[in-house]
Amino acid sequence: MTSTTVARFPFVSKVDIVRAYRPGAAVSDRTFRTLRARGVTSPGIDVRHRSGGRLKGQVRCYAALNIDAAVLARHDRHDEAAEVAEQEGHFEQEWQPLVASIVKEFALADFDAFRSARNLIVHALAPATQQLEALHAQLSAGWDGFLNEEFVRITELTQHWATLQIVGLGMSAAAKDLARSITSAFEPAAAIGRQLAVDAFLPRAADLGIGDLALLRIEHSAGASLLSLLAAIQDDQQEDEFTLDDEFAPFFDEDPLPADVLASLAEDRDRGNIVRVAGSTIPLAS
Amino acid sequence: MTILWRPATKRDRVLLQQFQCTDPDGPDFERLVQRYFRVQAIAHMGSHDSLRTDHRLLLVLDEDELVAAGCHRRGPQAGQRNFVFAAVASAFQGQELSNGVRASDALWSVVANDILDREQADPVDVFARVDRGNARSLAFCTRIGLATRGADRNGLVLCAGTIARN
Numbered sequence: 520m521t522s523t524t525v526a527r528f529p530f531v532s533k534v535d536i537v538r539a540y541r542p543g544a545a546v547s548d549r550t551f552r553t554l555r556a557r558g559v560t561s562p563g564i565d566v567r568h569r570s571g572g573r574l575k576g577q578v579r580c581y582a583a584l585n586i587d588a589a590v591l592a593r594h595d596r597h598d599e600a601a602e603v604a605e606q607e608g609h610f611e612q613e614w615q616p617l618v619a620s621i622v623k624e625f626a627l628a629d630f631d632a633f634r635s636a637r638n639l640i641v642h643a644l645a646p647a648t649q650q651l652e653a654l655h656a657q658l659s660a661g662w663d664g665f666l667n668e669e670f671v672r673i674t675e676l677t678q679h680w681a682t683l684q685i686v687g688l689g690m691s692a693a694a695k696d697l698a699r700s701i702t703s704a705f706e707p708a709a710a711i712g713r714q715l716a717v718d719a720f721l722p723r724a725a726d727l728g729i730g731d732l733a734l735l736r737i738e739h740s741a742g743a744s745l746l747s748l749l750a751a752i753q754d755d756q757q758e759d760e761f762t763l764d765d766e767f768a769p770f771f772d773e774d775p776l777p778a779d780v781l782a783s784l785a786e787d788r789d790r791g792n793i794v795r796v797a798g799s800t801i802p803l804a805s
Numbered sequence: 806m807t808i809l810w811r812p813a814t815k816r817d818r819v820l821l822q823q824f825q826c827t828d829p830d831g832p833d834f835e836r837l838v839q840r841y842f843r844v845q846a847i848a849h850m851g852s853h854d855s856l857r858t859d860h861r862l863l864l865v866l867d868e869d870e871l872v873a874a875g876c877h878r879r880g881p882q883a884g885q886r887n888f889v890f891a892a893v894a895s896a897f898q899g900q901e902l903s904n905g906v907r908a909s910d911a912l913w914s915v916v917a918n919d920i921l922d923r924e925q926a927d928p929v930d931v932f933a934r935v936d937r938g939n940a941r942s943l944a945f946c947t948r949i950g951l952a953t954r955g956a957d958r959n960g961l962v963l964c965a966g967t968i969a970r971n
Contacts, residue, residue, distance in 0.1 A: 794917075
């Protein structure tokens, strides 16, 4: 992620997914179970951290494109929704250890705490974020433009209206469509240059405040436009320039281990040849 | 004297730049490992590649003196860990530390426990790739229970074993 790149926060909650599937309806576990049963939602990541034998926090989250899968499912595009969910399952599996280490390191109590800490953990999340945006670009290529997205920053928030500054070098074609859609759908909300005005309910519902980055989504659906905001992040650290010297590369090879090595390891395990590791008696330096 | 361990931070750059685990005319494979710790290890730590693979750079210290360094990261499949590099500072090689533990055993204890903590799984398959001429590292692997299991596609010896909490 470069210093100018903004991306969606790569994880959402169960509530976010259910709201995307049934906008305006009460959030219920039953709806979520139905989505899971239909295979249009990924399994998610469940991280618990304990201290002194007690549960100190539990973060349950889902890859952010589950929102898209839910919207696709609502549009009866079940095959596409299932494809998104499957890809999201792989994504979650890959990044589960990173989420687990962040949750542990920051002692996060729940998903809200995880999302609230997004600006602290943005650099750690950068590779996952990049991968998710690439996956979104790949999967959304065939979605016929029924969904427009634009990254924005919330610059003003009054009792009734929120002003959103479009983030980026210039307003994209999608953003111009978005502005037109908003203007027609939410009079007297207006699009002025690179700024949009929307109902203040939108950022409040997403727990976003002044200065926050967000992904503004507009969905065209049977003569109506549905607007929503999702939390977004920006990695202000410099582009990662690190290159591993070639001489070290063979030691970092990521190819799967040869089948005979795996077989011999499994054989040893079955025989009980396991190295027992005593708890560390060497203190951790402060 | 107190033996301590910790994950390295950016502030350890100078400490690692001075790390010596072989002679200037030592074998290529030993100087390669020393170069990694001196030149690349710190920069590698915060890179996307390291974050993606949960790369861990661990240091064992005797007071402020660096005794040993090691790094490990997720393997290609779930429940696997690549014990990439390990080195004991020349001054401590074959020596017992002030707590009576051999320096290389102290390093392995730190690495093995960190692996089990990071993977949040038990047991975990651990593998290391070793230059075929590196008799000392091959003996170390055998001693800690990573048995020799053939060679990889680059001709490095694959040592592997399964570890679990006692």
